[in-house]
Amino acid sequence: MDETSQPIEVLLSVSRDDRRGLGTQIEAQLRGAIREGRLRAGARVPSTRDLARQLGVSRRVVVGAYEQLAAEGYLTLRQGARPCVAETARARVFPTPAASAPAAAPRFDLRPRAPDVSAFPRSEWLRCLRDALQAMTNAELGYGDPRGVEALRSALADYLGRVRGVVAAPERVVITNGYSQGQGIICRVLAARGARRIGFENPSHPDQRRIAERAGLEIVPIATDDAGIRVDQLDRAAVDALVLTPAHQHPTGAVLTGERRRGLLTWLRQRDAIVIEDDYDAEYRYDRAAVGALQGLEPDRIVYAGSASKTLAPALRLGWLVVPARLLAAVTDEKDLADCGTARIEQHAFATFLARGELDRHLRRMRARYRRRRDLLLDELAHALPEATVRGIAAGLHATVELPGDHDERAILDQARRRGINLMTTYDFWIPPGTGAPTLLLGYAQIPVPAIPTAIRALADAVRSTRER
Amino acid sequence: MDETSQPIEVLLSVSRDDRRGLGTQIEAQLRGAIREGRLRAGARVPSTRDLARQLGVSRRVVVGAYEQLAAEGYLTLRQGARPCVAETARARVFPTPAASAPAAAPRFDLRPRAPDVSAFPRSEWLRCLRDALQAMTNAELGYGDPRGVEALRSALADYLGRVRGVVAAPERVVITNGYSQGQGIICRVLAARGARRIGFENPSHPDQRRIAERAGLEIVPIATDDAGIRVDQLDRAAVDALVLTPAHQHPTGAVLTGERRRGLLTWLRQRDAIVIEDDYDAEYRYDRAAVGALQGLEPDRIVYAGSASKTLAPALRLGWLVVPARLLAAVTDEKDLADCGTARIEQHAFATFLARGELDRHLRRMRARYRRRRDLLLDELAHALPEATVRGIAAGLHATVELPGDHDERAILDQARRRGINLMTTYDFWIPPGTGAPTLLLGYAQIPVPAIPTAIRALADAVRSTRER
Numbered sequence: 001m002d003e004t005s006q007p008i009e010v011l012l013s014v015s016r017d018d019r020r021g022l023g024t025q026i027e028a029q030l031r032g033a034i035r036e037g038r039l040r041a042g043a044r045v046p047s048t049r050d051l052a053r054q055l056g057v058s059r060r061v062v063v064g065a066y067e068q069l070a071a072e073g074y075l076t077l078r079q080g081a082r083p084c085v086a087e088t089a090r091a092r093v094f095p096t097p098a099a100s101a102p103a104a105a106p107r108f109d110l111r112p113r114a115p116d117v118s119a120f121p122r123s124e125w126l127r128c129l130r131d132a133l134q135a136m137t138n139a140e141l142g143y144g145d146p147r148g149v150e151a152l153r154s155a156l157a158d159y160l161g162r163v164r165g166v167v168a169a170p171e172r173v174v175i176t177n178g179y180s181q182g183q184g185i186i187c188r189v190l191a192a193r194g195a196r197r198i199g200f201e202n203p204s205h206p207d208q209r210r211i212a213e214r215a216g217l218e219i220v221p222i223a224t225d226d227a228g229i230r231v232d233q234l235d236r237a238a239v240d241a242l243v244l245t246p247a248h249q250h251p252t253g254a255v256l257t258g259e260r261r262r263g264l265l266t267w268l269r270q271r272d273a274i275v276i277e278d279d280y281d282a283e284y285r286y287d288r289a290a291v292g293a294l295q296g297l298e299p300d301r302i303v304y305a306g307s308a309s310k311t312l313a314p315a316l317r318l319g320w321l322v323v324p325a326r327l328l329a330a331v332t333d334e335k336d337l338a339d340c341g342t343a344r345i346e347q348h349a350f351a352t353f354l355a356r357g358e359l360d361r362h363l364r365r366m367r368a369r370y371r372r373r374r375d376l377l378l379d380e381l382a383h384a385l386p387e388a389t390v391r392g393i394a395a396g397l398h399a400t401v402e403l404p405g406d407h408d409e410r411a412i413l414d415q416a417r418r419r420g421i422n423l424m425t426t427y428d429f430w431i432p433p434g435t436g437a438p439t440l441l442l443g444y445a446q447i448p449v450p451a452i453p454t455a456i457r458a459l460a461d462a463v464r465s466t467r468e469r
Numbered sequence: 470m471d472e473t474s475q476p477i478e479v480l481l482s483v484s485r486d487d488r489r490g491l492g493t494q495i496e497a498q499l500r501g502a503i504r505e506g507r508l509r510a511g512a513r514v515p516s517t518r519d520l521a522r523q524l525g526v527s528r529r530v531v532v533g534a535y536e537q538l539a540a541e542g543y544l545t546l547r548q549g550a551r552p553c554v555a556e557t558a559r560a561r562v563f564p565t566p567a568a569s570a571p572a573a574a575p576r577f578d579l580r581p582r583a584p585d586v587s588a589f590p591r592s593e594w595l596r597c598l599r600d601a602l603q604a605m606t607n608a609e610l611g612y613g614d615p616r617g618v619e620a621l622r623s624a625l626a627d628y629l630g631r632v633r634g635v636v637a638a639p640e641r642v643v644i645t646n647g648y649s650q651g652q653g654i655i656c657r658v659l660a661a662r663g664a665r666r667i668g669f670e671n672p673s674h675p676d677q678r679r680i681a682e683r684a685g686l687e688i689v690p691i692a693t694d695d696a697g698i699r700v701d702q703l704d705r706a707a708v709d710a711l712v713l714t715p716a717h718q719h720p721t722g723a724v725l726t727g728e729r730r731r732g733l734l735t736w737l738r739q740r741d742a743i744v745i746e747d748d749y750d751a752e753y754r755y756d757r758a759a760v761g762a763l764q765g766l767e768p769d770r771i772v773y774a775g776s777a778s779k780t781l782a783p784a785l786r787l788g789w790l791v792v793p794a795r796l797l798a799a800v801t802d803e804k805d806l807a808d809c810g811t812a813r814i815e816q817h818a819f820a821t822f823l824a825r826g827e828l829d830r831h832l833r834r835m836r837a838r839y840r841r842r843r844d845l846l847l848d849e850l851a852h853a854l855p856e857a858t859v860r861g862i863a864a865g866l867h868a869t870v871e872l873p874g875d876h877d878e879r880a881i882l883d884q885a886r887r888r889g890i891n892l893m894t895t896y897d898f899w900i901p902p903g904t905g906a907p908t909l910l911l912g913y914a915q916i917p918v919p920a921i922p923t924a925i926r927a928l929a930d931a932v933r934s935t936r937e938r
């Protein structure tokens with residue numbers, strides 16, 4: 001046995017009991033040895049004859065394996081020369097990441113991110129998935145319309161018209177993977193059409209502004225008050241588009257009044273601008289019927305955007321746009337380029353879910369639950385933190401809790417964290433950050449009723465501790 | 470009854486048998502009348518007292534409905550004045566689109582778009598969905614890691630390492646909604662890091678180039694031949710990145726040779742560029758074992774991109790990237806901004822599907838099927854169209870069929886269409902379009918075996934007819 005084949009002999013072994021063929025085993029072991037640096041670039045490997053003899057396999061098997069590895073760039077084979085590891089084959093394995101200790105789960109999570117997913121109707125959803133898989137034609141398992149599945153666009157047009165007063169023909173509905181993708185698509189379409197400035201309510205969600213910035217638009221903050229966005233500031237703002245949460249301003253919880261709505265529509269038409277109506281958690285209103293969508297009054301200049309993330313579960317990644325005629329072709333194309341359309345089996349399932357009234361049933365159940373939690377949370381707050389003022393309407397999945405002006409939001413966050421409370425404040429919602437009144441956003445969707453009193457007392461303790469230092 | 474309330478009386482009617490409340494019925498009918506132009510901006514509506522009397526309902530119900538409509542911007546209510554339709558309320562309904570006659574389904578669809586979705590394992594997939602819904606925790610129904618579900622990233626890392634020779638740690642896997650989204654994300658990340666020029670094989674898929682262009686990159690065509698991309702042209706091309714189909718050049722069907730692979734790796738390291746490896750239909754090779762992915766040799770500069778669209782079904786919208794360490798944070802952020810992550814129930818289902826070996830089983834079945842179809846199609850072609858040359862390796866879901874240089878691809882497309890054949894040629898794959906040899910791309914995945922002889926004879930007839938004019 002010659003010198004050069006010595007190291008190889010140690011490395012390689014084949015088994016006839018292995019379900020993989022002998023050649024495949026040789027390939028896998030050589031590939032691994034090269035990658036892990038046991039065989040370095042330029043190193044000679046045994047001749048096919050030697051290796052075949054060492055391993056007790058036919059030479060044809062080794063020749064096949066070597067040819068495969070040469071085709072992949074691991075080996076260099078040259079007529080008359082000994083085979084060797086290719087000079088370019090010096091890949092490294094990924095370093096094993098240091099096992100980071102998973103962050104301890106908080107005792108209480110009051111961040112207003114998701115609805116109560118523990119109530120997600122798993123068996124109803126599974127039934128809809130099953131029916132979808134049974135009903136879909138083979139053609140529907142292909143690509144199809146990038147706007148989405150016809151059955152879902154129809155079901156949504158009906159649902160949104162009935163529940164939110166949206167003027168939606170199925171042709172104008174575009175299914176997206178949640179709200180963010182929809183806003184990104186619209187922003188890119190507007191930028192491509194020459195839009196430069198986009199207005200955002202101040203405060204508003206910072207992630208939404210980042211999406212608009214990535215599309216190349218300049219962010220223009222527009223003040224809000226208890227009646228919603230300050231429509232009187234729009235003329236001076238000179239924006240080409242505007243992202244708006246009229247049903248329930250996010251995060252202040254204000255509702256855009258009828259007068260402001262009329263003013264906004266007048267501005268919108270004069271400026272010939274586009275509004276993206278983020279119909280954020282509009283299905284949850286506890287004191288009266290929800291206010292209908294603005295889109296119904298100006299469907300040619302308002303893009304309606306909604307999602308199932310706050311009504312069912314964020315994991316579904318299902319959202320929708322209702323698009324003005326003049327933007328429809330560009331939005332469809334942009335969605336096609338983004339990902340060739342949203343997952344289609346789930347679209348069929350959601351169409352069935354809507355048509356069977358499952359979403360209505362689910363929302364009826366959840367409204368009662370959330371209302372109970374909200375009431376309890378507000379009661380506890382009144383006792384534990386009497387200096388706090390709850391702003392906004394009785395709606396949505398979080399309470400907007402304003403503290404006297406000398407409170408420090410970031411110190412409260414820190415103290416809450418020490419007490420095992422995950423919290424969110426409006427700090428980053430403001431433009432510039434931290435310029436608004438200190439305000440906590442207390443999500444009640446994910447905290448069980450029995451935990452609310454303890455959580456609020458711990459929170460009040462955290463707030464007080466920032467005053468004693 | 471006074472004059473102004475006359476038209477209203479005609480329009481409105483309420484029923485106590487309706488499951489919706491009386492107020493909701495009034496709102497819906499007034500909203501509809503305003504939208505459809507039956508009630509115009511500024512038109513007076515009956516006083517609440519009049520309307521209550523007309524309809525025989527309590528005045529409180531009408532007051533509630535009017536307040537709702539005022540809050541939504543449909544009505545103007547002013548103390549002491551008669552209520553009227555808001556001046557801004559002049560929305561129109563969408564015009565009903567002219568019912569376009571659906572395009573007649575072609576007799577034969579030879580476009581290489583999708584795999585044979587009639588073989589999609591519906592019941593196995595449903596079982597995986599059911600198990601996913603049972604196994605997922607509540608937290609997993611929320612947002613989670615934008616890269617995707619941990620179980621799927623692990624299962625893919627294993628699968629890709631085993632089947633494609635990809636060096637993939639689960640941390641580096643990012644789940645996308647198919648290949649297109651992945652390529653878009655990488656292109657945007659590269660552009661944000663200062664990349665300006667991106668190379669594409671010539672010919673290559675035009676949609677992929679559009680995605681790169683939208684990200685702000687300049688497209689640089691690089692010639693290919695029977696050994697794959699012309700590596701010797703890369704230095705002069707001075708590109709920062711390169712999209713590559715090494716396992717099976719799309720559309721020519723060439724495989725990148727071992728020598729070219731080594732040359733490419735040398736260039737890649739010298740230039741410190743990034744390659745996006747589109748591992749297009751690599752799982753289908755009929756004459757020998759598939760050539761492993763290039764990524765395994767340079768995981769720090771090659772982004773590996775794959776999807777389930779060609780192995781299972783495009784409708785799933787499931788794809789994946791394996792990302793070099795230096796791009797991982799930016800890619801994760803870009804995916805988060807794009808859509809906050811891919812649908813999660815399906816990710817769990819696919820993880821189970823992979824772990825159970827269902828994909829291997831499915832591919833084994835499909836390889837035998839596609840091979841049979843390919844063999845038959847090539848046999849028929851040899852008889853019916855002897856002047857044609859089949860290029861590329863025995864792999865993938867289509868045959869690349871080159872015709873003598875004086876054939877006219879667009880005339881052939883037209884003649885094929887007249888014979889009920891949907892066809893694709895390489896015309897648009899070339900930069901500039903139509904500059905390559907006339908070539909048909911004959912997809913055999915979706916055409917049943919018994920139809921192949923007839924389809925090929927009809928195709929040959931179409932080709933011949935373009936020569937007789």
